[in-house]
Structures are given as structure tokens and as C-alpha cells.
Amino acid sequence: MRRDGVRLMVIDRTAQSIRHARLAELGSFLCPGDLLVVNRSRTIPAAVAARRGEGDIVQLRLCVRHAEEWHVLCVNPDPPHANVALHVGERLRVAGTETAVRGRRADLPLLWRIDALRDGIERMLRSGEPIRYSYVPEPVPLSHYETVYANEPGSAETPSAGRSLSWELLLDLHRQGVGLSDILLHTGLSSLQDDAADAEHPLFEEWFAVSPNAAEAVNRAPRVIAVGTTVVRALETAAGHDGQASAMEGWTRLRLGPGSPLRVVDGLLTGFHEPQASHFDLLRAFLDEPLLDRAYREAIAERYLWHEFGDLCLIL
């Protein structure tokens, strides 16, 4: 199946209407002057095997990558990948080198703080595998997870709303007068492999960058459509109270939810994810509860496909 062969649910907030289309028809819902903003972060193989002192193998899932310290989930390498407790001070053999466990994160105790791996990105690229959840039963090559515009590496999981966009579609939109800009936000983990913890909508910092060119394009565009919630997070972090985006880079801890003001983003192209995911919280910044509820009921009734290889939803 082509990347852009997925379905598209179109939610018009003004008309309170829901329509069903194909992603290839995206252009018919956009106008000349609209600006699509994508996340150019490249997915890395962020799951890596680690050998404990007694010889047991665990899987580390990289979530946050600070210069000196990584925050990782430690799970059983076999499905259903239950969390495994480490010991403070324990040494782990990972990708041909050693690291030490510093302790748990105080705010998210399922995440372990470990010494950053020396040449860490290179080691992950040599030894890691893409993070895969139970709804993807067989290993999938990393290239299937990447967006067609993936650039700098750093995302633990694919900024998946853009995964279905093809250059054929993007260049068609360009010819139609729809602008294209990009930000960078390196994603962390979407699940801590613990239902109770996931239900709390864990929030951790993510590295982002909005360039001067992107800020200018956003401020000039009459309508800004974010491709994915990561783009909303980056742009709204860079947005001032005056409704203008500024060039900015750093760690974002912005939490968006019901009632959050959207200062620069006007629309959203996104996938379908479980209602308990934090993704759903962010949708509530765009949609009131009745319309969100209606959209998800229709998605289920119309058998839309969920998760990162699934169908998409355009909120205007």
C-alpha cells in the first residue's frame, strides 16, 4: 500500500461536521496560503538490549537524551515487555560499552536515569531496534517508521502523523499554493508499559527547535496546520501571548489539554490513538468533548485503522 493511501477523517469545528475522505484528497480541504508544518525529526532505533551483571538480558527504551544522562524505560525483552526494576549503582553492558544506573526519575519512577552512552547515537544506530508495540507483531524495517522528510536523528518513536505523507502529495500541495515548513521535536516514549502510569498521561521534556524561517512562515500564514501533536507542542511552546511564534530551541514541558489556548496553530493532521493516551488530551485543546466523542464513535463505526501505520484525521 502507498504511504498516502490511508483514509482521512475531516472534522470541521465551525460546521461541527465530519466527512470521510482519502489522504490523497488532502488538497481539496486546504486553501492557497495555508501552511503545513511538519516535524523533521528522524526516528532512531531506540530499543537496545542490555546485559545485567548476573547475565540477564533486559531491553532499554530511550525516552529522554540529556548530554550526561539518559532516561530509559527498562522492560523485559519479550512481549508483553513488562517493566523490570534495576538497582541503583548497577552496571549494564549496552551496545559494546558500559553504563551505570543512577536512579529513578523522581516524577516518573518507571524511567531510569543512566549514564549517557559514549558515542550514544552511533551505538544505538549499530545495535538498536525500532520500538515496537504489540499491535505490530513482526519486526518492521526502520525505513518504514521514517517520514519521507526525516532529517536530524533523535526521536524514540516516529512522529507518526506525517508518516503517511508522500513527496508526491506534498509537491502537489506546493503547486496548489499550500506552504510547507518544519520544526524539530525529538519524541520520547508514548507508553511506559504500565496501564496505571500511562493513564496519568506522563509528561516529560522533549527537545525542540523552531527556526527563524519557520517562525516567520507561521506568523505570515493565515492558517497554520500542524502535522502531528509534536508540531503543536513545539509551535505553541514558541508562541507568545501576542499570537506570534518566535525562533526558539530547548526542552519543552508544555502540557496541552482542554481549554489550553492555541496561539498559533489553527488546524491539526493527526492519527488515531487510544483514548487514554496523552495524545487524546491534546485533541481536547482542539475539539469540545461532544465533537471528539462523535469523531471517535464514527472512527470506530467506519473501521478506521489506528496507531502509527493507520489512518489520519484532519481537524480544521
Added chain:
Amino acid sequence: MGELGTARLGGKVALITGASRGLGQALAMAFAREGAALALCARGASALDEVARAVVELGGEVLAVSADLRSSRDLERLVALTLDRFHRVDILVNNASELGPTPLPYLADYPPAAFEDVLKVNLVTPFRLTQAVIGGMLLRNHGVVINVTSDAAVTGYPGWGAYAVSKAALEGLTRTWSAELAGTGLRMYAVDPGDMDTDMHRAAIPDADPSELARPDDVAHAFIQLVTSAEPALAGQRVEAAALDR
């Protein structure tokens, strides 16, 4: 440095495959002299490291990645490390080539596995590498891709079987991709460097007279000309280096 004493590729990032010897090595040095930051790739680490050291001695910035690009993991590692270090690729030179078995066998005698391997190195890898970096180029609406070809692509020389086929297909890839890039700020070219005094040429034609062959350093100059002009009229075309350097 450039002709006017200014680095014409200052601030640009070039990714060059097959950079440890021959034309790739010459291109690395020429691009470095013009101020480009370099990501260099070759299978063998020691020869590549020597080239990287020479680039550093020139004052250049370089990332050397030893990788076998037939492996998708190695290819992704090269691209990701390059983008992690430099954040972008402005110029991609798909230079790495495999000649195939020597002495050059007739197609009727060609080992099928060797045929497939040559196509993988000379055609499939440039396709995959270009696909892996072109997204960033399209976001910036700027970039140059050069696929190194050969006159064997257009002339039937006995014995040059898989190599010739791979280069003919590489030129087809260049034409089609270029048509798809029409209207963007990207340019793709197939450049034929001509007969050069290189290890590959010696392996193919051991009795060739070196004095009649071009030096890779001289040919590299033509590549600089093309990259700095990014001549739209030539996009998608097969370009002979000798014609560019006049």
C-alpha cells in the same frame, strides 16, 4: 580555495561515498578546499581515515564513516550520523562504484551473484542513499545530487557487463528523479568523469597508458564547477566532466 580566493562552498555540507581513494578522495580534497564540511564514507576504515586527516590538515571539518552501504543499517547509520553532526546535506555525490570481477568476464560467463552485487552497489545504493537525504533537501528547497557515471553506460564494451548496465540504469534514475524534482530548488546530475588514472581503471584495463588518462584531482574541479553553478539547464542530464571544465 576558489579562484577568487574565496571558499565557494563555505557553509555547505557534502556527503561523498567511495571517498577513500581515486575520484572520491580527490573530490573530498577539492570540496574541502572550497570550504565545504564533509561526510565521507568508504568500506575500509584506514584509507578513509587518512583522507579525513588530510582534510583536517587543510583546515576542513570532516566526519568519516566506515560503512558498507549494501547494508540498510549501515546506510541509515551514515545518514543519521551525518545529520546528527551537520544537521543537513547540501550536496550528495554517489561516487562509490564496484567494477565487478576482473579480468572482466563476458556476460555469457558472468557470475549471477556478482552481477546482482554490482547493481546493488552502483544502482540500488545510490537510490536508497538519495532517498534517505532528499527529504531534508526538499524541506529546504535546496540541494545537489551527483551520480557518477561512465561512458560504459552509453557504449557497449565487451566485458563491462554489470558495470555498464548499472551505470545506464543510474542515468535513467537521474533522468526520472530529475523530472519529479522539476519546479523545486533541487538539481540532480549524472556526471561522467572520463577515463582516469585510478585503481579501478587499472583493474579494468591493466595495460592502459597512464599518461593518456586524466588525473582525479583535475576531474574534481569540474564537479566543483557544476555544484557551484547548479546549472538548471543540465539537470537530469548526462554531463561529461571534460566538457564542464573548459
